[in-house]
Amino acid sequence: MARTAAKITLSPSRDIPLDRLALSQSNVRRIKAGVSIESLADDIARRGLLQSLSVRPLLDAEGQETGRYEIPAGGRRYRALELLAKRRRLAKDAPIPCVVRAPGDDILAEDDSFAENAMRESLHPLDQFRAMQAMVDKGDDVEAIAAHHFTTPAVVRQRLKLAAASPKLHAIYADDGMTLDQLMAFTVADDHQRQEEVWAQLDHSFNKSPAFIRQKLTEDSVRVTDKRAAFVGIDVYVGAGGAVVRDLFEADGGGWLTDPALLDRLVDEKLKAEGTRILAEGWKWVTTSVDLPWDATRDLRAIDREEVAMSDDEQARVAALEAESEALCEQWSDAPDVPAEVHARIDAIDTELGALVDRPFVFDPAEMERAGAFVSIDRDGSVRVERGFVRAEDEPEQDMPDGAASPGAEGGGDESDPRGGEEGDHGTPAAGSDGEEEGEGLRPLPDRLVSDLTAWRTLALQDAFAKDPAIAFAAVLHSLVLGCFYAGTRESCVQVAANRVYFSNAPTNLRDSAPAQAIDALAAAWKERLPQSDKDLWDFLFTLGGDEQAMLFAHCASLCVNAQAEIVPKYDNGRISAHGVARRIAHSDVLARSVSLDLVAAGWRPTVEGYFRSVTKPRILADVAEARGPQFAEMIDHLKKADMAREAERLLEDAAWLPEPMRTPGLDDAEPGDAEGDAADGELPAFLAEDADGPDDAIDAELPVAAE
Structure with missing residues (x-):
């Protein structure tokens, strides 16, 4: 017959005065951890002691109880109680609930201390x-x-x-x-x-x-x-x-804003209101758009404008602000800590100075009646207004004065006659003949003669032109600047075409790309310096030094570079052909190698919007395999197209990979899978690695621990 296990007898619990308790050397906790003694004391003062102390009687030399007790388990609680007594928030002999172990217990005091600390389970x-x-x-x-x-x-x-x-x-x-x-x-x-x-x-x-x-x-x-x-x-x-x-x-x-439809409606309403406000300035038309297309101003003439000069009061204010800014910078330049109000004041000065220095423009009201403006949203969310552009159909007709003809043709004779008007052509003697009637003024030179003379002059000009490289450079630069900055019907005798490139099918948000921002910034800097009228351009170019002329020359020339593989239409339109595009791309490779073109450093990345959405799933997998290795492609080959595109973007973000049309032969030739950190080392990117660990230890450490 099986024997029933003996019932357990728990250690008795009773209140013991605080001044009869002492720490035991058997307590295994030696390292400070968790809530501090001060914080634990504050918590005990607020809610009381939630857990009794585990104590053992202290014996004298003869093995008799002395009336005092040591604490092998609960030392932190005891020190917190001691601290409360020192603060006079607890009596020195206050009764403390304790569980008293028998003096001759077989369980060691160290065993009790270890068990209480090691077997305690924190809250989930x-x-x-x-x-x-x-x-x-x-x-x-x-x-x-x-x-x-x-x-x-x-x-x-x-x-x-x-x-x-x-x-x-x-x-x-x-x-x-x-x-x-x-x-x-x-x-x-x-x-x-x-x-x-x-x-x-x-x-x-x-x-x-x-x-x-x-x-x-x-x-x-x-x-x-x-x-x-x-x-x-x-x-x-x-x-x-x-x-x-x-x-x-x-x-x-x-x-994140969770209602894109509402946001788009609010954007549309505010943009239209801004457009109406700009239209009220006197423009013929205003076009509003969240993103202004890359070639929005193509073939449009920019009308002349004049910058509003500063008034005496504004000039005085600018001087005062600059002086205050310099004084603040000098005062605080060596200070280790600059007060927030000083930073705020400097920012306020910069803002006010920017508003004063950024001068508005005034336009001819007559020109405004045929011109318009573009209203869009800039990268920082501010309103971007570009005023003063005339469409071709709104250009005024070039009416000739009554009785006037083309230059050099007034009263001219038959162009087929090399000598112009001969005697008897119009019933009058030829010009310069002995029979010329007195009182009759000199007749204009015949068109053909004018043509012959100017042809001769052209040859002489070309000869002289070729002998002066500095003037030749300036003349070509003049033509380039006219074509890049002064759109319209302005002419130059130097027949160098400066055709700024406007893409036939520009990608969305191309204006926000890093290269576009750099080009816009450089163009804005030059536009700020160039004269308003093209009539003043020639003299202005000679005020620039050689280096500045070269930089302006390079900028204008760069705007004429076209390396786009345009879509060749099915039916020839006389503008581009497959052969012409191929030759253009081949030459662009030469230029790219010359300037060591680095599209990755320029900021291009293979994104969903810019690349993966426009290619097939097999192409996505092939690209990932080429850039990172086949095992990475296998990890995403089961996904739907949208998810596969997003994962491919993340995989190739730092792979320094370019699609074939963007590579420069001899410059971007790379072996598949040789990107840094790719599949060759067999390690997954952080976002693909499974998180097999439990809750984060750092987060758990922040969670509060109940009073011991």
């Missing part, structure tokens, strides 16, 4: 999130919870955000089906159904990284940093009923 993070939510539900505010649990309000808000995630995701997290980082990523969206849908979509995906989860949850949203959002203003968007979501765990640039 999910239980902590829910506990904080319960405190809020019962009336505690975020700041109070943070203060009571020795953390910051921001951390409490993060925990509350995690507690608000879908209960289904909570259950998966509790069963270790997802990591804490993944759960944090789901908090970027408040819609539980959407959270669950995304998790279901990731069920069979190799990529379940937090970054990919955030991307899926925000793919139908607009970044707060988008220029459209800056143009409208977040307050206006929210006031119209729009919502903004934030990621409390990652730097999100301000969050």
Whole structure:
């Protein structure tokens, strides 16, 4: 017959005065960890002692109890109680609840100390999130919870955000089906159904990284940093009923706008209002667009304009601001810490100076009646207005005065007659003949003679021109600047065509690319210096030094470079041909090698919008295999086109890879898979690696520990 195990007898518990307790040398905790003694004392003062001390009687030399006790387990609580007694918030002989072990117990004191510390299980993070939510539900505010649990309000808000995630995701997290980082990523969206849908979509995906989860949850949203959002203003968007979501765990640039349709409507309304305001200035037309097309001003003539001069008061204000700025900079230049108000004042001075120095332009009202303006959104969300462009159909007709003819043709004779008007042609003697009637003025030279003479003059001019390289350079530069900066009917006797390139099919947002921004900045700098009228250009060019002339020459020449492989129409239009485009591209390769063209350094990357959306799935896989190796292509070959394109963009972001049309033979020849950090080393990128670890230790360390 089986014997029943003996029942356990627990150690007795009783209150022992604080001044009869002492720390035991058997306590195994030696390293400071967790909540500090001061913080633990404050917590005990607020809520009392939640856990008794484990003590053993101290014996004298004869083995008898002395009435004093040592503490092998609970030393931190004892030191906190001692600190409260020193602060006179606890009596020195206050009764302390203790569990008293028998003096001759077989269990060592070190065993008790180790067991109490090692066998203690911290709360699961999910239980902590829910506990904080319960405190809020019962009336505690975020700041109070943070203060009571020795953390910051921001951390409490993060925990509350995690507690608000879908209960289904909570259950998966509790069963270790997802990591804490993944759960944090789901908090970027408040819609539980959407959270669950995304998790279901990731069920069979190799990529379940937090970054990919955030991307899926925000793919139908607009970044707060988008220029459209800056143009409208977040307050206006929210006031119209729009919502903004934030990621409390990652730097999100301000969050995402969740209603793109509302944002587009607000953008359209504000742009139209800006267009109406500009039209009221007196222009014939105004065109509004979020993104101004690359070739918007192609074939349009820019009308003359004059900069409004500064008034005496404005000049005095500029001088005063510059003096104040110099004084502040000199005063604080060597200071290790500059006060925030000084920085603010310097910024305010720069803003006011910029507004004063950036002078407005005035236009001829008669010209404004046939010209127009473009209104768009600049990269920083401000309104971009480009005024003063005349369309070809709005140009005034070049009416000739009554009785006038083309130059050199007034009263001219038959052009086929090399001698001009002969005697008897019009019933009068030939010019210069003995029979010329007195009182009759000299007749104009015949057209043919004018042509012959100017041909001779042209040869002489060419000969002299060729002997003076400096003048030849200036004349060609003059022609280039006319073609690049002074659109319209302006002429030059130097027949060097300066045709600024306007792409036949420019990609979207090409104006926002890094090279376009650099070209625009350089063009703006030169436009600021060039004279308003082309009539003053010749004299101005000779005020420039040789280096400046060369830089202007290079800039104008660069605007005439066309390396675009244009789409050749099915039917010949007389403008381009396949052969001509091929020769153009071949020559562009020569130029590219000469300047060591580096498109990756210039900022080009293979993106979904700019590349992958326009190619087939097999092409995407081939490109990934070429850039990173075949194993990376195999990882994404099961995805749908949209997801495959997004993953390919991430894989090739730092691969320094270029599609074939963008490569320069002899310069960008690269072997497949030789990009830095590619498949050759067998390591996955961070965003493809599975997160097999448990909750992040750093995050767990922030969670509060209950009073011991």
